Amino acid sequence: xKIHIRNGRLIDxxxxxxxxxxxxxxxxxxxxxxxTPAGFEANSVLDATGxxxxxxxxxxxxxxxxxxxxxxxxxxSEMAAAAAGGVTxxxxxxxxxxxxxxxxxxxxxxxxxxxxxxxxxxxxGALTTQLEGKALTEMAELSEAGCVAFGQxxxxxxxxxxxxxxxxYAATFDFPVWLQAQDPFLARKxxxxxxxxxxxxxxxxxxxxxxxxxxxxxxxxxxxxxARVHVTRISSAAGVEMIVAARAAGIAVxxxxxxxxxxxxxxxxxxxDAHARLDxxxxxxxxxxxxxxxxxxxxxxxxxxxxxxxDDDGKQMPFDEAEVGATGLELLLPLTLxxxxxxxxxxxxxxxxxxxxxxxxxxxxxxxxxxxxxxDICVFDPVAEFKVSRENLRxxxxxxxxxxxxxxxxxxxxLIDGHLxxxxxxx
Amino acid sequence: MSAFGKQPNPxxxxxxxxxxxxxxxxxxxxxxxxxxxxxxxxxxxxxxEVKKVPLLRGKSVFNLFFENSTRTRTTFEIAAKRLSAxxxxxxxxxxxxxxxxxxxxxxxxxxxxQADMFVVRHASSGAPHLLAQHLAATGRDHIHVVNAGxxxxxxxxxxxxxxxxxxxxxADFSQLTVAIVGDVxxxxxxxxxxxxxxxLGVPEVRVIAPKTLLPTGxxxxxxxxxxDMREGLRGVDVVMMxxxxxxxxxxxxxxxxQEYFKSYGLTPEKLxxxxxDAIVMHPGPMNRGVEIDSAVADGGQAVILPQVTFGIAxxxxxxxxxxxx
Numbered sequence: 001x002k003i004h005i006r007n008g009r010l011i012d013x014x015x016x017x018x019x020x021x022x023x024x025x026x027x028x029x030x031x032x033x034x035x036t037p038a039g040f041e042a043n044s045v046l047d048a049t050g051x052x053x054x055x056x057x058x059x060x061x062x063x064x065x066x067x068x069x070x071x072x073x074x075x076x077s078e079m080a081a082a083a084a085g086g087v088t089x090x091x092x093x094x095x096x097x098x099x100x101x102x103x104x105x106x107x108x109x110x111x112x113x114x115x116x117x118x119x120x121x122x123x124x125g126a127l128t129t130q131l132e133g134k135a136l137t138e139m140a141e142l143s144e145a146g147c148v149a150f151g152q153x154x155x156x157x158x159x160x161x162x163x164x165x166x167x168x169y170a171a172t173f174d175f176p177v178w179l180q181a182q183d184p185f186l187a188r189k190x191x192x193x194x195x196x197x198x199x200x201x202x203x204x205x206x207x208x209x210x211x212x213x214x215x216x217x218x219x220x221x222x223x224x225x226x227a228r229v230h231v232t233r234i235s236s237a238a239g240v241e242m243i244v245a246a247r248a249a250g251i252a253v254x255x256x257x258x259x260x261x262x263x264x265x266x267x268x269x270x271x272x273d274a275h276a277r278l279d280x281x282x283x284x285x286x287x288x289x290x291x292x293x294x295x296x297x298x299x300x301x302x303x304x305x306x307x308x309x310x311d312d313d314g315k316q317m318p319f320d321e322a323e324v325g326a327t328g329l330e331l332l333l334p335l336t337l338x339x340x341x342x343x344x345x346x347x348x349x350x351x352x353x354x355x356x357x358x359x360x361x362x363x364x365x366x367x368x369x370x371x372x373x374x375x376d377i378c379v380f381d382p383v384a385e386f387k388v389s390r391e392n393l394r395x396x397x398x399x400x401x402x403x404x405x406x407x408x409x410x411x412x413x414x415l416i417d418g419h420l421x422x423x424x425x426x427x
Numbered sequence: 428m429s430a431f432g433k434q435p436n437p438x439x440x441x442x443x444x445x446x447x448x449x450x451x452x453x454x455x456x457x458x459x460x461x462x463x464x465x466x467x468x469x470x471x472x473x474x475x476e477v478k479k480v481p482l483l484r485g486k487s488v489f490n491l492f493f494e495n496s497t498r499t500r501t502t503f504e505i506a507a508k509r510l511s512a513x514x515x516x517x518x519x520x521x522x523x524x525x526x527x528x529x530x531x532x533x534x535x536x537x538x539x540x541q542a543d544m545f546v547v548r549h550a551s552s553g554a555p556h557l558l559a560q561h562l563a564a565t566g567r568d569h570i571h572v573v574n575a576g577x578x579x580x581x582x583x584x585x586x587x588x589x590x591x592x593x594x595x596x597x598a599d600f601s602q603l604t605v606a607i608v609g610d611v612x613x614x615x616x617x618x619x620x621x622x623x624x625x626x627l628g629v630p631e632v633r634v635i636a637p638k639t640l641l642p643t644g645x646x647x648x649x650x651x652x653x654x655d656m657r658e659g660l661r662g663v664d665v666v667m668m669x670x671x672x673x674x675x676x677x678x679x680x681x682x683x684x685q686e687y688f689k690s691y692g693l694t695p696e697k698l699x700x701x702x703x704d705a706i707v708m709h710p711g712p713m714n715r716g717v718e719i720d721s722a723v724a725d726g727g728q729a730v731i732l733p734q735v736t737f738g739i740a741x742x743x744x745x746x747x748x749x750x751x752x
Contacts, residue, residue: 199642200452202552202579202618207643271437271560272553316531316561318551320578 008048013352056088056376068097081395086378095153151178186210237290258306274322309397327397334407483512506742552578586619609669
C-alpha cells in the first residue's frame, strides 16, 4: 500500500520541521518527505489541505480497562477512541484486574492489541506484585514480555525500604521506574486539593505536601540507586520546582502532567462535579499556571491524557464516593492545541510534548516523521472544532469535566504503520 | 476565575425563586431574610391549641436519612406535620444502602411513589446537590430537595434557625461580633453559619479552634481565625459552640477530651470575656464537659433550647416556601 499525503503543513517536532511538505508512505514506513521518491505511485492519496500532518500522538497514560474492567471499556472501544484522537502509541498502567504483574498477562494484552487499526500498546508492568508494595515482580521476564517500564499506577509503595529495593533492582537492568508522587498518609481519605474549595465544599483535602514529600523520597532514592525515574501526573507548582532542582543536581528524572491539570483547577469542582474527581486532585490556579509554564519550558517533559474511562454508575455518586478519573484519549490533541494557543507557543514545541518527548520517555521508536520511520501519523484540522459530547466520544467512558465544550482540533486521518486507522472524512 | 465549571445556582429556579434548599452559600440576603420573616408567624402556630396549618395538605414529604439523626429528623417531621403534609421517614443507613442500592436508585423509587419533597441527610458532602441535579436531568423538577445535613458541607436549616435565634435576641446583624468555637473542620453547621452570618452582614465572624480542627483556607470564607479561645471570645455578642465528635480523639487530631475542654471548653470563666449580654448557642447534641460546661449550658445566657423550638418554625417556613414555588 502506497499512500501520498498531500497539501498538508508538516510538523515534525523530532526534526524541528514546520513546513508545507507532502509525505509518502510505502509498506508502513515513511519513504519520502517533500520529494516524491523515484517510481512512487500512490494507491491512495489523502488530502491534507488546511491540515497539519504530524507524528501520531504518544500517550503516556491510557487505561484500556482490560483485563478485568470490561464493563467500563474494552480494547475495541478504547482503541477506536485512540485512533479518533490521533493517538498511535500509548502506555497503559498496570492497574488492571488481574494486575499486570505476570508475563503471561502482558503477552495476552499485547497479543490482543496487535490489530492493524489498533495503536501500539506499551504496557507498564507492575513494580510490585498485586501493586501491594511488598514483593518485587519478575521485571526481567515482564520486560521480555513487552513491558517498557515498571510502576505502581497511582498506588503508593508505603514501605520505603521496598521502594528503595524496587528502584535498585530496576536500575540493575536499567528499567525505567514510573512513580506517582503522593504520600499515602497525607492523602488518606482525601478527595480534593486541600485548599479554599475543599474548605468551602466540606471535602477532605489532600495537601500539596502529599506530593512534595513523596517526591522528595523518590528523588533521594533516584540519586541513591541511579534508577531512571519518571514521575507521573505532577500536580503542583512546588513539585515542578523540585523536579527542576533535582535535574540541576544531576538526577536523571523526567515527569509528565495530565491534560486535566493543565486546564482545570480546584474551582472547576463547581457544585461537586464528580467528573472533576481526579487523582491527583485538581489543585489551585497558581499550581495550574506553574504546570502550564513548566510544560512549555520543558521542565515537564510530556503531556498525557491519563485516560480513565468510568461507567456512569461510577460517577453518579456523591463526590467522595465517585470513581476517580476522566476519559481523555480524544481530548489529548484538542487540549494540547488549546494550551499552545493560550501560551502562544509554536506548534512544533507544543506537539513535541505529545509526540517525540513522550516517545523518548517510553524508549520506543515513535513520534517522528523521519525517513524510514514507521508511518504513525496524525492529520488534523487545527481550526475545526471538536465538540465534547457523549455522542462524539468513541471511548466507552463518557466521563469528562469537559463535556459540552468545543475545542479546536479535529482529527482527519490517523495512520498506524501506514494503515488508515481513522478516517474523519467519513463521519 | 477558571474558564470551566461555571454552572447556574442549582437551588434557584428560572425565576430566581428557591427550588431546593441545598446550602446557604450563594443565596441572596433578601432571601435569607424572607425565610426568617416567614418563620415568625409559624412559631405562633405552636402556641395554638390546634398546631396545624393546611399549607402542605396532600403533599408527601420523605425524610431520607442516610445517616442517623434524632433531633433534626424529628423537627423536620413535626414541621411537615404542622403544615399538614404526609410524612414518611426512612432511615436508610439501616435498610437499602446496606443492600447496595444507591442514593439515586432510592430516590427514583420514592419519586415513583409521588413524593413532593425529599429531606435528605447523607454522610457525603454534595449528596443533596447530586439528587437535585438528577431530578432536574430526569425532568422531575417539581420535587423539592431540602438538605438536612451533608457530610462536612452544609446544614442550611440549622444555619437559618441559628440566624432566627440571633435575630430574636439581638437587634441588628450589622452590629454583631460572633464567635464559632470548635471542630470547624468536620462541621457542616459551621460552614452554614459562616455563610449565613456573612451574607446577613455580620461585620466580624470569628472561628476559634486548634489548628487541627480548622480547614485550610477557612479565612477565605470571610472569618477571623483565633487559636486562643480567651482572645477569640473577647467582646463577642454571640458564642456558637460546635459539637465535638468522639471519634476526633482518634487520628491524631486531639490528645484528649480533657485537654480539649481545658483549652476550648466553654466555661463560665471564659464566657465572662464575652459581652455581658452575650448569648450561647449549640446545635446539639451537647457533650457536657467536653465542649461546654454544664454551668454554661444550663445558665442564663444559653439559648440552646429555644434554638430547637425556633428550628421547627424555620423548617416550616422553608418547606412552605419551597412548596409554594
